[in-house]
Amino acid sequence: MIRRVSAVFSLAIALCSPAFVAAQSAGQSGGELHFCLHGEPKTFNPLLVEDGQSEAIRYLTGGVLIRLNRQTQALEPGLAVSWKVSEQGRRISFRLRSGLHFSDGTPFISEDVAYTMKALMDPQLHSPTGDSFRSGDGQIAVQTPSADTIVVTFPAPVAGLERLFDQVAILSAHSPKKEMAVLGPFYVADYSPGSYVLLRRNPNYWKKDKDGKPLPYLDSIRLDIQRNHDIEILRFRRGEIHLINSLDADLFDRLQKESPAAAHDAGPSLDSEQLWFNQVPTAAPPDYKKAWFRSTEFRKAISLAINRADLSRIVYAGHARPAYGPISPANHFWFNSALPAPQYDSAAALRLLARAGFRFDGSTLRDGLGNRVEFTVITSTGNKPREQMVAMIQQDLSQIGIKVNMVTLDFPSLIERITRTYDYEACLLGLTNSDLDPNSQMNVWLSSAENHQWNPRQSKPATAWEAEIDRLMRTQASATSDKKRKADWDKVQQIVADQQPFIYLINRDAMSAISPAVIGSAPSVLDPHAFWNADVLRLGPDPSMGARK
Amino acid sequence: MKPLQKVAASILCAIFVLMVLATFFLPAHYARQFRDIPNAGPSTAHLLGTDALGRDSLSRLLYGTRVSLLLAPAAALLSTLIASLLGSAAGLLGGWFERIVLAATDLSLALPWLFLLLVVRALLPLDVPPLVSVVIAFLMMGLLGWQASVRVICAAARGVRDSDFLLLARSSGCKPARLLLRHVAPNLRPLFYAQFLISIPLFILTEANLSILGLGVMEPMPSWGNLMRGLEDFSLLSANPWRLVPLVLLVIVVMCFQLVLPSQEVTQ
Numbered sequence: 114m115i116r117r118v119s120a121v122f123s124l125a126i127a128l129c130s131p132a133f134v135a136a137q138s139a140g141q142s143g144g145e146l147h148f149c150l151h152g153e154p155k156t157f158n159p160l161l162v163e164d165g166q167s168e169a170i171r172y173l174t175g176g177v178l179i180r181l182n183r184q185t186q187a188l189e190p191g192l193a194v195s196w197k198v199s200e201q202g203r204r205i206s207f208r209l210r211s212g213l214h215f216s217d218g219t220p221f222i223s224e225d226v227a228y229t230m231k232a233l234m235d236p237q238l239h240s241p242t243g244d245s246f247r248s249g250d251g252q253i254a255v256q257t258p259s260a261d262t263i264v265v266t267f268p269a270p271v272a273g274l275e276r277l278f279d280q281v282a283i284l285s286a287h288s289p290k291k292e293m294a295v296l297g298p299f300y301v302a303d304y305s306p307g308s309y310v311l312l313r314r315n316p317n318y319w320k321k322d323k324d325g326k327p328l329p330y331l332d333s334i335r336l337d338i339q340r341n342h343d344i345e346i347l348r349f350r351r352g353e354i355h356l357i358n359s360l361d362a363d364l365f366d367r368l369q370k371e372s373p374a375a376a377h378d379a380g381p382s383l384d385s386e387q388l389w390f391n392q393v394p395t396a397a398p399p400d401y402k403k404a405w406f407r408s409t410e411f412r413k414a415i416s417l418a419i420n421r422a423d424l425s426r427i428v429y430a431g432h433a434r435p436a437y438g439p440i441s442p443a444n445h446f447w448f449n450s451a452l453p454a455p456q457y458d459s460a461a462a463l464r465l466l467a468r469a470g471f472r473f474d475g476s477t478l479r480d481g482l483g484n485r486v487e488f489t490v491i492t493s494t495g496n497k498p499r500e501q502m503v504a505m506i507q508q509d510l511s512q513i514g515i516k517v518n519m520v521t522l523d524f525p526s527l528i529e530r531i532t533r534t535y536d537y538e539a540c541l542l543g544l545t546n547s548d549l550d551p552n553s554q555m556n557v558w559l560s561s562a563e564n565h566q567w568n569p570r571q572s573k574p575a576t577a578w579e580a581e582i583d584r585l586m587r588t589q590a591s592a593t594s595d596k597k598r599k600a601d602w603d604k605v606q607q608i609v610a611d612q613q614p615f616i617y618l619i620n621r622d623a624m625s626a627i628s629p630a631v632i633g634s635a636p637s638v639l640d641p642h643a644f645w646n647a648d649v650l651r652l653g654p655d656p657s658m659g660a661r662k
Numbered sequence: 663m664k665p666l667q668k669v670a671a672s673i674l675c676a677i678f679v680l681m682v683l684a685t686f687f688l689p690a691h692y693a694r695q696f697r698d699i700p701n702a703g704p705s706t707a708h709l710l711g712t713d714a715l716g717r718d719s720l721s722r723l724l725y726g727t728r729v730s731l732l733l734a735p736a737a738a739l740l741s742t743l744i745a746s747l748l749g750s751a752a753g754l755l756g757g758w759f760e761r762i763v764l765a766a767t768d769l770s771l772a773l774p775w776l777f778l779l780l781v782v783r784a785l786l787p788l789d790v791p792p793l794v795s796v797v798i799a800f801l802m803m804g805l806l807g808w809q810a811s812v813r814v815i816c817a818a819a820r821g822v823r824d825s826d827f828l829l830l831a832r833s834s835g836c837k838p839a840r841l842l843l844r845h846v847a848p849n850l851r852p853l854f855y856a857q858f859l860i861s862i863p864l865f866i867l868t869e870a871n872l873s874i875l876g877l878g879v880m881e882p883m884p885s886w887g888n889l890m891r892g893l894e895d896f897s898l899l900s901a902n903p904w905r906l907v908p909l910v911l912l913v914i915v916v917m918c919f920q921l922v923l924p925s926q927e928v929t930q
Contacts, residue, residue: 182739428714489789491788501714501715504695504715505715506691507693508693508695509696518788518789518790519792519880519881519882520788520880521880522784523780523784529784536787538789
């Protein structure tokens with residue numbers, strides 16, 4: 114009893130102490146933030162990043178000329194104080210911050226940017242980041258008129274040129290540490306394969322807070338390599354890690370029940386789930402089925418008969434929104450707000466089908482030749498939300514007399530079928546989109562593209578509307594004005610809504626878990642959701658949560 | 663039959679009867695989604711509540727029991743037939759035939775079955791109705807699950823190869839096929855029976871494992887395996903313990919099959 118009274122007394126004193134109050138209001142400068150990577154980073158070279166783990170490390174360590182603010186979705190000056198795009202998107206000139214140094218003390222000058230750009234565009238390096246800049250044949254020209262000015266000229270116009278620099282971490286041309294010398298808020302201090310990556314505060318980081326205090330606040334970030342999501346959430350509950358960058362709806366709900374302050378739903382993300390029919394002329398399904406799949410009325414009827422609100426509510430526990438089309442409403446600039454909201458109307462679906470020659474006898478839908486309308490949807494094994502969505506679509510479509518079968522396949526077999534053998538009827542898969550600029554979707558929308566899933570690699574567009582999408586995509590890619598590009602993209606979105614080559618189902622919410630011990634967090638719908646502003650994050654004292662070793 | 667065996671047999675019979683008569687007292691079709699009440703608890707309308715899509719859990723359990731308990735014995739029968747034929751012939755004939763059969767058994771025991779099932783599933787046509795896919799899944803299990811029994815049966819057949827009654831039959835001019843069917847097989851019948859009973863719970867569990875991996879019975883058709891996929895979420899279970907019913911039923915059935923097996927003296 115005496116011990117309990119003294120504990121309460123001590124706590125009261127602690128709560129009243131000015132140090133505690135100050136720490137709670139402002140957080141502590143310093144400390145080590147802990148979170149998990151879901152695999153081994155494949156590279157520390159920022160030009161060769163392909164996987165999510167390396168991407169996270171590049172984001173935290175790389176200094177970029179222009180940074181996309183994940184919350185406002187606006188471009189902000191990074192290592193460049195200003196920039197100018199000219200010659201219809203072929204040339205970009207930067208004025209660089211002066212007096213900056215890499216993490217190892219090597220001075221930062223325009224020569225470093227020139228070195229980085231040349232390495233990035235070197236065909237021998239096969240840089241995935243560099244591929245986004247390749248718009249035409251030829252070499253890039255880089256000029257460095259002064260130590261703080263650089264001009265890069267590309268062989269052909271590059272759409273959304275300045276946004277692409279958000280992915281280009283500048284390397285040092287002279288540092289003996291090569292790519293380990295960085296300009297970002299942290300540098301890689303230690304790496305234990307299979308165990309962790311330790312990032313420490315870059316003492317030469319250029320950014321300061323509004324009071325002139327150097328950033329980042331954190332001393333270090335420890336990224337534990339943990340593939341198992343259940344263990345990750347268990348560690349979060351125990352307070353061993355401070356954040357989980359991405360959560361699925363199930364885990365989110367579980368966490369929200371236990372600690373509502375730690376669960377964050379930032380709203381719809383750029384990721385979508387969609388259904389499409391195989392329209393490849395040489396594909397395995399019988400001709401009468403391919404005729405259905407090529408019918409716009411059929412696809413629109415299927416779209417109308419799917420209850421997307423139920424998919425969001427039941428499969429994603431409300432953490433998803435009915436999808437409008439290829440651009441998520443989360444993408445503020447590029448989303449066509451004039452698109453009609455997706456409808457659920459079985460009666461309208463049956464009217465459309467009747468117009469296309471289908472007959473509904475009250476329980477079964479048949480085509481003009483008398484064939485029963487039945488198809489099989491393939492999806493990936495082990496993905497519970499997708500399996501549940503297909504099960505719900507089965508019931509929705511049974512209302513209009515369509516029988517849907519589901520087959521789950523392991524991912525390699527599924528990819529084999531949708532990209533090589535085309536031995537499938539319909540497929541439900543998701544599309545992860547990390548880039549706001551829809552130009553990154555060229556490999557989906559051009560009829561000649563590999564990822565034009567419903568009918569890939571066409572020698573010439575199979576339909577007039579695909580030809581029109583091709584034309585609009587090419588026009589927007591060479592346009593310099595974002596306004597003109599937006600107008601073209603709005604038309605593409607409208608055509609997709611009218612033709613439904615992909616039947617977009619939902620946009621998943623961006624959900625993350627952040628311990629209340631982390632101060633300054635502002636979860637974003639863009640990746641990285643939880644640590645995009647790592648340079649201003651702080652750790653405050655939290656009695657219930659916080660990393661404990 | 664011992665009392666415990668009688669109890670186990672009675673429980674199995676009761677479950678079989680319940681399964682056969684399920685159609686008459688299913689509260690709803692197993693695939694019907696009551697979307698306003700997903701993950702609901704037990705109520706008078708839904709005695710075992712509803713699943714994540716609002717489907718009646720009792721209907722799914724009864725129908726899933728029917729699928730698992732009809733097809734697992736069928737797969738066990740198929741695999742036991744294959745094992746009996748190969749094992750008896752190998753044990754009786756001996757020599758190069760026995761070596762080939764045992765080598766093939768060893769080889770197939772060394773194969774990564776999960777990978778093989780994945781490949782076979784990927785090669786199958788897609789436009790098959792759920793019922794056919796269920797039959798295919800169990801057929802694959804029956805065709806691929808004979809190896810362990812072959813070794814046991816071969817060893818037993820080898821034991822009777824040099825027995826007096828076989829010597830007499832051989833000297834009377836009995837051909838190998840007649841020897842196998844009229845003399846060896848009847849003597850090994852208790853062993854076949856035991857292998858059949860052992861295989862049933864094995865196939866039930868295999869189907870459960872495959873369905874948990876999404877490779878077994880396809881939605882919306884229920885089976886014990888895909889019903890148990892809902893058990894992945896432990897925190898949900900602690901709040902909704904009635905979700906454990908499929909697991910409890912599976913454990914009871916597997917235990918009953920083990921208990922109902924003939925005793926050691928009979929099988930030998």
